[in-house]
Amino acid sequence: MGMISEFKEFIARGNVVDLAVGVVIGAAFGKIVTALVDGIVMPFIGYLSGGVSLGDAKYVLTAAQMDAAGKEVAAEVAIKYGAFVQTAIDFVLIAFVIFLFLKAYNKVRKPADAAPAATPEDIVLLREIRDSLKK
Template sequence: MGMISEFKEFISRGNVVDLAVGVVIGAAFGKIVTALVDGIVMPVVGFISGGVSVSDWKYVLRPAQLDAAGKEVAAEVALKYGLFIQTAIDFLLIALVIFVVLKAYNKVRTPAPAPATPEDVLLLREIRDSLKKPA
């Protein structure tokens, strides 16, 4: 079997196509939730906390050093924890929405029908039941 025919067989399997669709939809969904967090949730949190953007929250370890002309000589050293908080909220919202969607999907999904009992098993059950009957 040639490499091209093996590749066609690999690609034509449902799992690969399903995985590709899931990755593309997941990436698009991540962008939607990120836009929600950046455009709606974080401005509200920033407004409540005094008008400063959450992504700008930081703890300055060493302030920037300026020369006599006011030009920056050494950049500030800061722990930017606000960006971490914003990314964590983004992740939690994505995880929450995925959880809710999967929960709804599992509720709607119909269970697979039970497989039919093989004929030989049915025959063996009949023999067993007939042997149990008193003569």
């Protein structure tokens, strides 16, 4: 079998196509949650923190240095932890919504309870012998 035909067989499998669809939907879903965090959650957190945008929060190690003309000579050195916190909130929300989705999906997809296994024939025969001996 040639490499091209093997590749066609690989792509034609359902699980590869399902994975591709999942990646595309996941990327789109990530954009939706990012828009939710950027547009609703973070402004609300900013409002609660007195108008400070959490995404812009940073710890300045060295302030920017200016010359006499007001031109920046050396850039500010800062640890920008606000962007990290915002990305962490994105991740937690995405993970939580996916958890809820999978929980609902598994509840709907739950297989019917399997019928109890039939009693083996030798056990049935032993019970019949026991019952006939009791009489």
